[in-house]
Amino acid sequence: MISHKAYSLAEATRKLESYCAYQERCHKEVIAKLKGMRMIPEAIDQITTHLIQENYLNEERFAKSFARGKFTIKKWGKNRIVNELKLRQVSKFNIKSALAEIEEEDYHKTLDELATKRLAQIHESNVQKKKKKLADYLLYRGWESNLVYAKLKELV
Structure with missing residues (x-):
């Protein structure tokens, strides 16, 4: 049987402070971590509030x-x-x-670099299949379809 360590409110708070200080976290991750530590809902609310007030969680x-x-x-x-x-x-x-953190110019430059690099890796003689492979790759990575199809026209 697996034994779970019981955490006091202070211990859990310290543990979560370092968890949030190590890397930016979203509320959902913090709550999941606290639930994994078997904290009760009231303690979860209290710790989450503390982390927000102390700017560990933003x-x-x-x-x-x-x-x-x-x-x-x-x-x-x-x-x-x-x-x-x-x-x-x-x-x-x-x-x-x-x-808004992403500059429009950088965004288009990155799409261009990514598409050009990927196109060079696709060894396909059929132009339609080549276009499809490139489009699927870019769409999977979350690029907007209008930008993807414009880039396909430009490159292939």
């Missing part, structure tokens, strides 16, 4: 950091970023401010 900051990171590191498009933030139950307001 959903807008999380959303902005998430959007910047996924765009610059993983080269995700806005659709994928929005869907992932919705999955984490981030508010519409915070999603909107997160997308």
